[in-house]
Amino acid sequence: MLSDFRIGLLAKFLCFAIIAVGISLIWGFTGIMSLGHGVFFGLGAYCMAMYLKLEASTSGVPDFMEWNGITELPIIWTMFKNPIFAIGSAILLPFLIAWIIGYFTFKNRIKGVFFSLISQAVVVVTVTLFIGSQQITGGTSGLTNFFTVFHVPLADPGTKSFLYFLTVSLLAIVMGIALILTKTRFGRLLIAIRDGENRLRFLGYNPAVFKVFIYALSAAFAGIAGALFVLQVGIITPEMMGIIPSIEMVLWVAIGGRHSILGAAIGAILTNSAKSFLSETYPEFWTIFLGGLFLLVVLYLPNGLVGIVEKFKVRFFKKEKKEEEKGATDSLVS
Amino acid sequence: MSIIVTQLFNGVSLGSILLLIALGLAITFGLMNIINMAHGEFIMMGAYTTYVLQQVFIQYLPKAAFGYYFILAIPLSFLVAALFGLLMEKTVVRFLYERPLDSLLATWGVSLILQQVARSIFGAPNVAVVAPEWLNGGLTLAGMTFPYKRLFIVALVLMCIFLLFLYLYKTPSGRRMKAVTLNRDMASCLGVSTRRVDSTAFAIGSGFAGIAGCSLTLIGSIGPTLGTSYIVDAFMIVILGGIGKLKGTIIAALMLGVLSTFVELSTSATFAKVIVFAFIIIFLQWKPTGLVGAKVRALD
Numbered sequence: 305m306l307s308d309f310r311i312g313l314l315a316k317f318l319c320f321a322i323i324a325v326g327i328s329l330i331w332g333f334t335g336i337m338s339l340g341h342g343v344f345f346g347l348g349a350y351c352m353a354m355y356l357k358l359e360a361s362t363s364g365v366p367d368f369m370e371w372n373g374i375t376e377l378p379i380i381w382t383m384f385k386n387p388i389f390a391i392g393s394a395i396l397l398p399f400l401i402a403w404i405i406g407y408f409t410f411k412n413r414i415k416g417v418f419f420s421l422i423s424q425a426v427v428v429v430t431v432t433l434f435i436g437s438q439q440i441t442g443g444t445s446g447l448t449n450f451f452t453v454f455h456v457p458l459a460d461p462g463t464k465s466f467l468y469f470l471t472v473s474l475l476a477i478v479m480g481i482a483l484i485l486t487k488t489r490f491g492r493l494l495i496a497i498r499d500g501e502n503r504l505r506f507l508g509y510n511p512a513v514f515k516v517f518i519y520a521l522s523a524a525f526a527g528i529a530g531a532l533f534v535l536q537v538g539i540i541t542p543e544m545m546g547i548i549p550s551i552e553m554v555l556w557v558a559i560g561g562r563h564s565i566l567g568a569a570i571g572a573i574l575t576n577s578a579k580s581f582l583s584e585t586y587p588e589f590w591t592i593f594l595g596g597l598f599l600l601v602v603l604y605l606p607n608g609l610v611g612i613v614e615k616f617k618v619r620f621f622k623k624e625k626k627e628e629e630k631g632a633t634d635s636l637v638s
Numbered sequence: 639m640s641i642i643v644t645q646l647f648n649g650v651s652l653g654s655i656l657l658l659i660a661l662g663l664a665i666t667f668g669l670m671n672i673i674n675m676a677h678g679e680f681i682m683m684g685a686y687t688t689y690v691l692q693q694v695f696i697q698y699l700p701k702a703a704f705g706y707y708f709i710l711a712i713p714l715s716f717l718v719a720a721l722f723g724l725l726m727e728k729t730v731v732r733f734l735y736e737r738p739l740d741s742l743l744a745t746w747g748v749s750l751i752l753q754q755v756a757r758s759i760f761g762a763p764n765v766a767v768v769a770p771e772w773l774n775g776g777l778t779l780a781g782m783t784f785p786y787k788r789l790f791i792v793a794l795v796l797m798c799i800f801l802l803f804l805y806l807y808k809t810p811s812g813r814r815m816k817a818v819t820l821n822r823d824m825a826s827c828l829g830v831s832t833r834r835v836d837s838t839a840f841a842i843g844s845g846f847a848g849i850a851g852c853s854l855t856l857i858g859s860i861g862p863t864l865g866t867s868y869i870v871d872a873f874m875i876v877i878l879g880g881i882g883k884l885k886g887t888i889i890a891a892l893m894l895g896v897l898s899t900f901v902e903l904s905t906s907a908t909f910a911k912v913i914v915f916a917f918i919i920i921f922l923q924w925k926p927t928g929l930v931g932a933k934v935r936a937l938d
Binding site for chain 1: 730738739742743747749754866907915918
């Protein structure tokens with residue numbers, strides 16, 4: 305049986321798996337590498353955290369604002385008194401922002417590496433904004449010290465297990481949505497965008513519409529994950545949405561297998577388990593290990609763990625060999 | 639008036655450092671389609687080389703010689719960064735040509751490893767490099783003071799650009815590099831060893847990052863994450879200037895430097911970053927290929 309601490313960790317990893325599913329949709333299936341999903345994760349987390357913070361502050365104004373001498377709640381915050389609004393915006397705000405960024409970049413056919421770098425710049429800008437506007441966001445220390453959600457204590461074992469099952473079921477729903485999307489015609493269009501966007505254009509489709517939608521959808525997934533993360537972990541800081549976490553999210557998917565929804569989710573859970581094990585035992589070692597993983601996966605395992613499994617499958621069930629091999633070479637084009 | 643001139647000067651000096659960083663990226667990106675996220679770590683290497691050289695001078699050489707360490711540090715940091723760049727090209731990057739997104743991930747892995755190594759060797763806290771005596775003070779002109787350090791950096795960058803253009807236009811090796819940039823297959827057919835050109839280009843690009851790191855020691859203290867703070871700006875410059883266009887990179891770097899110092903003057907540093915970024919996005923709406931973007935008919 306797992307201890308409470310381990311269950312808490314697992315719940316956290318399941319949140320990350322939700323993000324990984326979104327990234328697999330946009331990167332593995334559509335061929336767009338976003339290095340900015342930390343922002344959407346953070347936005348979702350901050351929306352939820354603002355509600356929790358308001359519920360935790362007895363005087364009506366969060367403690368860090370009091371320290372800054374603010375007695376009146378800023379207008380941005382007042383709306384977050386309503387939990388429905390907070391939860392709704394945790395999902396819709398990332399969706400909308402991704403929609404806007406996506407609209408302006410994909411419409412102008414900014415793609416590939418350019419999009420990745422721009423999405424990374426979005427991270428830098430957002431993080432500096434969040435750190436800079438300390439009166440509203442709490443600055444570098446972020447938002448923490450939450451006690452209750454819907455007036456139920458967060459530390460309560462019942463709440464904890466409820467949140468855990470909520471995360472599991474939301475992960476299942478997100479994976480279900482992603483699997484349905486990829487198995488249908490829409491999914492084939494995404495793969496077509498990845499493998500030959502211009503050919504799709506010549507067939508009369510507008511790839512930008514699909515790209516914007518899938519980008520926004522994966523951002524919404526990240527937002528959901530952020531909200532769940534805050535409920536379980538109880539803190540969100542600008543650092544958690546920075547460049548390093550954003551790129552790490554891509555790594556989870558790369559390790560699991562970018563072309564598989566299930567693989568991405570498993571990759572997120574496995575990588576983070578390895579991370580928490582390694583950083584507990586060798587705190588210094590983890591970054592080197594992380595960097596080494598990047599190198600190994602990119603150089604030798606372009607299809608991640610799923611790729612290894614498929615290779616074994618081919619070895620043991622030789623009759624499917626031809627199709628499998630064909631599929632493997634196809635998916636290398638990304 | 640004097641404020642505008644001082645700000646303009648500050649902008650140019652900031653832009654020239656960014657330019658030095660972006661030049662290396664522009665070479666590797668334009669020539670080899672490689673996104674080198676470890677470029678920031680070559681900056682760090684240059685900075686730490688300068689630091690080590692300074693320590694050596696303090697410990698082993700007479701006090702009178704100390705003033706000249708910086709002159710020696712410039713070529714040395716170029717060499718160190720270029721050697722590591724060459725090593726990285728031979729061991730990692732060469733497997734990733736034509737896979738730009740993957741090259742981004744792999745080189746980021748390298749950057750993480752290098753940062754941790756630097757942290758283990760030099761410690762996590764920042765270390766300061768003492769500038770030589772002759773770089774302290776400033777030039778006073780019509781009531782305005784221009785610090786020697788910043789003037790020196792601008793001059794250094796000008797010299798680097800001059801040498802780079804000399805290399806590209808006057809030497810056989812540089813011409814081969816240009817040929818590969820223009821048409822890799824054709825150059826290969828004509829007997830140019832594209833493999834060797836790639837290695838050279840990567841080494842030169844990394845070396846420029848090393849010089850940038852060396853000059854950054856004049857501005858502030860240095861730490862393992864020194865490169866990270868500049869790398870995103872440098873990439874934005876490369877995109878804004880147009881891929882593989884050195885002229886575009888130069889204009890974009892100066893533009894960004896001047897723009898951000900002026901915006902910073904009227905608002906805050908935080909806001910400046912947002913505005914400059916918004917400017918880049920808006921500009922790309924108008925010219926998606928950058929300032930000096932090449933028109934290509936190629937389709938996938």
